[in-house]
Amino acid sequence: MINKQKIWFLTLFSLILVLSVYYITMPSELLTTAKTTDTTKKETTKKEKLSISETDVLTALQVERDEEQAALAAEYNEILTNKDASTEEKNNAYDGLKEIDSIKAKEEDLENKLKKQLKLDSFIKIDGVNISVTIKRKDHDYSLANNVMRLIQKEFKNNVYVSVKFQN
DSSP, X not given: OOOHHHHHHHHHHHHHHHHHHHHHHSOXXXXXXXXXXXXXXXXXXXXXXXXXXXXXXXXXXXXXXXXXXXXXXXXXXXXXXXTTSOHHHHXXXXXXXXXXXXXXXHHHHHHHHHHXXXXXXXXXXXXXXXXXXXXXXXXXXXXXXXXXXXXXXHTOSSOOEEEEEEEO
């Protein structure tokens, strides 16, 4: 018979396994960008922000999103491992971990669809019903932005607010 401890153990073990596989398969270029982002975050000035190249902007946004999600996941894991936490708090933390994973998967799925169907390099961040899309492109095309909004809206049952931003 499966009890709650076994379910929690399997859930946390599978989360750790997924994250470790993700870390191993990550390109080393992204890891060096993440390390330099951590060290230079405190010293960043406006001139340094303007000197970021086009590909680095999307990478920096992705690293920032991953750091936010990892910090939130760490908080939830701390609640899950806390012996003094109530069952309700642990259930909420577990639901939060599941939500982080589903949002991350949805963001990656949408980025892949934009790359496949519209041949666009993009960054997508989902925050509740607000979805912000950053597209790496110099020219601002209203019809392209409209196509991006429609493609993303098709993926959701409920209405979502999609904002499209073009990044040079």
